[in-house]
Amino acid sequence: MNFDAKSLRQCIYCHNFCKFCCAPYLATKNQKVIQTQKNYLIYLVNENKIEPNAELGKAVYLCNDCKRCETYCIFEGKNVLPNNRYAKNLIFKNMLAPKKVYDIYNHLLNFGNFLGKKTRQSAVKDFDKNKRYDFLVYPGDYVNLLAPNITKSFIKILKKLNKSFILCDDIEVSDGAIALDLGMEELAEELMERNFRKVTQYKFDALIVLNPYSYYCFKNDYGKYGFKFDFEIIHYIDFMERHIDNLKIKKTNDYVKYFDPCVLSRWIKINESPRNILRVLCNNQDFDLIKNREESECCGGNLSLIFPEISRIITEGLLNEIKSYYEKTEVLITACPLCLSNLLKAQNSSRFKIYDLIEYISNNMV
Amino acid sequence: MTDNNLSKKLEKLIGKNKVSSDIGDRLCFSRDVTPLCYKWIDLYKLPPYICDAVVSPENTEDVIKIVKFAKKNKIKIFIYGGGSGVVGGIIPTERGITIDMSRMSKILNLDKESLTVEVESGIIGQNLEDFLNKNNYTLRHFPQSIRSASVGGLIATKSIGQFSTKYGGIENYVTGLEVVLPDGNILRTKDKPRSSTGPDINNFFIGSEGIFGIITKAILKIYKIPEEVRYHCFLYKDIFSALDSIREIMQMGLKPPVVRLYNKEESHQKFAKLGFGYDGCLMILCFEGNSELVKAESEIAKKICERTKAENIGDELGKLWFDNRFDTRHILEKEEEFGGISDAVELAAPWSKIKKLYIDVESYFKKQQITLASHFSHAYQTGISVYNIFFLSAKDEEEAIERFYTVWNDVMEIALKDDATISHHHGIGIIKKDKLKKELNEGINILKSLKEKLDPNNIINPGKLIEK
Numbered sequence: 001m002n003f004d005a006k007s008l009r010q011c012i013y014c015h016n017f018c019k020f021c022c023a024p025y026l027a028t029k030n031q032k033v034i035q036t037q038k039n040y041l042i043y044l045v046n047e048n049k050i051e052p053n054a055e056l057g058k059a060v061y062l063c064n065d066c067k068r069c070e071t072y073c074i075f076e077g078k079n080v081l082p083n084n085r086y087a088k089n090l091i092f093k094n095m096l097a098p099k100k101v102y103d104i105y106n107h108l109l110n111f112g113n114f115l116g117k118k119t120r121q122s123a124v125k126d127f128d129k130n131k132r133y134d135f136l137v138y139p140g141d142y143v144n145l146l147a148p149n150i151t152k153s154f155i156k157i158l159k160k161l162n163k164s165f166i167l168c169d170d171i172e173v174s175d176g177a178i179a180l181d182l183g184m185e186e187l188a189e190e191l192m193e194r195n196f197r198k199v200t201q202y203k204f205d206a207l208i209v210l211n212p213y214s215y216y217c218f219k220n221d222y223g224k225y226g227f228k229f230d231f232e233i234i235h236y237i238d239f240m241e242r243h244i245d246n247l248k249i250k251k252t253n254d255y256v257k258y259f260d261p262c263v264l265s266r267w268i269k270i271n272e273s274p275r276n277i278l279r280v281l282c283n284n285q286d287f288d289l290i291k292n293r294e295e296s297e298c299c300g301g302n303l304s305l306i307f308p309e310i311s312r313i314i315t316e317g318l319l320n321e322i323k324s325y326y327e328k329t330e331v332l333i334t335a336c337p338l339c340l341s342n343l344l345k346a347q348n349s350s351r352f353k354i355y356d357l358i359e360y361i362s363n364n365m366v
Numbered sequence: 367m368t369d370n371n372l373s374k375k376l377e378k379l380i381g382k383n384k385v386s387s388d389i390g391d392r393l394c395f396s397r398d399v400t401p402l403c404y405k406w407i408d409l410y411k412l413p414p415y416i417c418d419a420v421v422s423p424e425n426t427e428d429v430i431k432i433v434k435f436a437k438k439n440k441i442k443i444f445i446y447g448g449g450s451g452v453v454g455g456i457i458p459t460e461r462g463i464t465i466d467m468s469r470m471s472k473i474l475n476l477d478k479e480s481l482t483v484e485v486e487s488g489i490i491g492q493n494l495e496d497f498l499n500k501n502n503y504t505l506r507h508f509p510q511s512i513r514s515a516s517v518g519g520l521i522a523t524k525s526i527g528q529f530s531t532k533y534g535g536i537e538n539y540v541t542g543l544e545v546v547l548p549d550g551n552i553l554r555t556k557d558k559p560r561s562s563t564g565p566d567i568n569n570f571f572i573g574s575e576g577i578f579g580i581i582t583k584a585i586l587k588i589y590k591i592p593e594e595v596r597y598h599c600f601l602y603k604d605i606f607s608a609l610d611s612i613r614e615i616m617q618m619g620l621k622p623p624v625v626r627l628y629n630k631e632e633s634h635q636k637f638a639k640l641g642f643g644y645d646g647c648l649m650i651l652c653f654e655g656n657s658e659l660v661k662a663e664s665e666i667a668k669k670i671c672e673r674t675k676a677e678n679i680g681d682e683l684g685k686l687w688f689d690n691r692f693d694t695r696h697i698l699e700k701e702e703e704f705g706g707i708s709d710a711v712e713l714a715a716p717w718s719k720i721k722k723l724y725i726d727v728e729s730y731f732k733k734q735q736i737t738l739a740s741h742f743s744h745a746y747q748t749g750i751s752v753y754n755i756f757f758l759s760a761k762d763e764e765e766a767i768e769r770f771y772t773v774w775n776d777v778m779e780i781a782l783k784d785d786a787t788i789s790h791h792h793g794i795g796i797i798k799k800d801k802l803k804k805e806l807n808e809g810i811n812i813l814k815s816l817k818e819k820l821d822p823n824n825i826i827n828p829g830k831l832i833e834k
Contacts, residue, residue, distance in 0.1 A: 009702055010698070010702070012404075012407065013404050013698050013701050013702050014698060015399045015450060015510075015511065015514065015694065015698070016399065016448070016449060016450060016513070016514035017513045017514065017692055018513070019448065019490060019513060019514040020490045020491075020492040020493050020496075020512075020513045020514065021492075021513075026493070029422065029466070029468040029469050029471075031391060031394040031395065031449075031466070031468070032390050032391065032394055037390075037394040040393070040394070040397075040407070041390050041393065041394070043407075044393070044411060044412070047411055049411045049412060050389055050390070050393070053388070053389075053390070055386075055388040055390055055391070056390050059390070072513065072692075074692055074693050074694060074695050074698070075695065290499070290500055291496075321500070324500075325500050
């Protein structure tokens with residue numbers, strides 16, 4: 001795993017323009033989390049000026065790749081992911097990552113999923129090997145393990161639309177996205193290869209991905225490791241935007257706010273489609289939080305797997321803000337299984353309901 | 367006291383989770399964004415001094431305990447707000463501990479009737495502004511460092527914001543302070559609109575660069591979100607006609623929050639990528655507040671500018687300036703170059719002396735064959751500030767540092783000769799302190815006497831602002 005030397009130098013020489021927006025920094029006040037400082041320390045490690053240690057390891061893993069720093073970065077086209085992954089890989093190989101990271105590694109290695117679930121959730125079944133299907137539905141790790149209702153809702157919609165599909169929701173082979181994001185490059189490559197073989201054995205026209213992290217990984221990472229798909233890969237939101245008019249919807253009067261997940265708004269830049277879908281569903285159409293789209297705040301992200309107590313501080317802060325500033329809110333919608341899981345876990349009152357967008361569409365179908 | 371002993375004692379004093387002797391923390395808290403720090407990274411990788419420990423107080427009581435401990439054990443204290451300073455105000459100049467104020471970042475009270483907000487000093491400016499915006503208020507103090515600077519750091523530096531021409535510098539915002547003095551006693555100044563009770567004690571700490579005490583809380587003025595914001599951009603053939611227009615606008619009593627006038631070089635350098643294709647000096651004015659007042663002020667200002675043969679080029683570049691006002695890539699990219707260094711010399715002078723100052727500084731850089739981009743901003747009834755950004759290239763980092771000091775020395779001498787101030791808003795730190803005596807004359811002895819009285823052992827932020 002190589003680091004991007006230009007990007008590293010930009011960060012080291014920057015004036016900390018992203019400090020104010022870094023949720024893990026604001027929650028912990030750990031100065032080493034900020035890109036400027038983290039990259040400086042990684043540079044010193046590479047220059048053999050300091051030894052990496054567990055404190056640096058903690059800081060490196062406190063960054064949950066929400067990429068909010070990129071929104072406020074003065075350098076155009078900034079992508080912090082390569083250096084984040086490089087730093088995590090360096091720490092991981094030196095056995096300096098938090099213990100939970102190694103637990104996740106062992107679970108992925110031994111069971112193919114990050115929670116180490118042993119039972120088969122559901123295998124791909126009832127499909128005709130000779131038939132070509134419209135879609136392969138790929139829920140992805142976070143949906144399978146943290147928010148399976150997303151899959152149920154999507155299947156309900158596909159059936160309404162009379163589409164033929166194969167559901168690939170087994171939990172024995174991770175797609176590698178989590179491993180890659182946590183710096184486990186070798187394992188990620190192995191998982192990607194196994195997953196590639198699994199997915200490409202079926203005949204279908206397009207792959208619909210429900211987990212945005214898996215979607216990003218399929219679109220951006222698989223190719224880099226030599227796994228090239230020859231079919232269309234679609235995130236479910238794009239699919240729904242194309243088909244929402246073909247569903248019978250009962251418009252709702254709910255006061256709905258939309259929380260932009262980082263991976264949609266900043267990683268894969270899907271910002272307007274969820275709003276376009278919500279416009280079809282809702283009579284009240286003021287969906288935006290003050291910080292929306294690329295500026296959207298952090299839900300805690302994958303910190304909930306490694307530092308759950310810090311993740312909870314971040315998520316509770318977000319929910320409290322929504323409660324204070326948007327009094328009328330009855331429904332909070334997001335479109336990411338990790339956001340949904342974090343928000344539901346931190347919700348300490350029933351002031352408003354929280355759904356994934358696909359659940360909300362499904363609930364409002366006639 | 368060994369580093370290990372020191373950390374253990376501090377842990378016992380305020381709690382284990384508030385003390386760090388980790389090398390990563392110590393390094394992070396020993397550098398700021400002073401250009402010299404970048405050159406040190408390339409030359410030596412590490413800063414010249416690395417603090418022995420980092421302590422992160424969570425309340426004023428913690429700060430008092432740390433200060434009393436340091437005083438008793440004669441341990442130097444450096445204070446780290448947001449680390450956004452450009453003159454080395456937080457850099458350790460000898461062995462000691464660094465106090466990280468970031469955990470003291472609570473918003474304590476929003477007084478909607480008086481329009482003030484009380485905060486702990488470690489809060490980042492932008493986080494405060496975001497909180498105020500969500501409540502339909504605004505600080506309107508927008509320094510370029512707002513996204514990383516702490517409120518305490520802004521006060522200790524005596525910062526200015528990009529909207530200062532209407533709202534003033536940070537000194538115009540502070541209505542009350544809490545400060546832990548070098549002997550561990552606590553000073554709380556009364557929150558008041560004004561008082562005639564001797565010199566304003568707040569002003570001993572605003573711009574003190576931390577040498578008289580540690581600011582722990584502040585009460586600041588706030589504003590309602592302006593009803594209307596309107597930009598106007600004008601093109602001038604020569605910079606001095608534009609300066610005359612600004613003077614007339616200011617002396618007529620108009621209050622544009624933003625007044626920016628770029629010389630030809632900086633107009634091109636900063637705005638060409640935003641669509642500026644003219645040969646001339648760009649002036650940006652902004653008016654905001656009550657719509658009727660904005661309309662009236664705008665019309666008067668436009669008439670003044672048009673009378674001085676300025677070309678009205680609309681509002682677009684003003685809006686683009688606002689959207690891109692943090693874009694300092696052209697400066698940072700110079701720092702990234704091997705042997706390259708850039709910095710901003712921010713001077714200010716009365717109207718009667720500003721033109722000569724501008725000519726002298728420009729001539730100096732021309733003679734030295736150093737690229738210079740200048741703009742005027744932060745206008746007053748009696749004068750204006752000029753921001754001179756220089757970009758120099760040397761054969762290596764050592765020569766860059768040497769030339770950097772030479773430039774600073776020479777330009778400050780020019781400023782002093784021309785009756786200008788050597789720092790409008792970045793402060794003194796370690797970069798400019800040799801010239802402070804010439805700037806303040808007898809005033810330096812007052813500062814020294816105060817320091818001697820308040821901090822006889824020179825415990826707090828030694829090596830900054832004044833030499834003891």
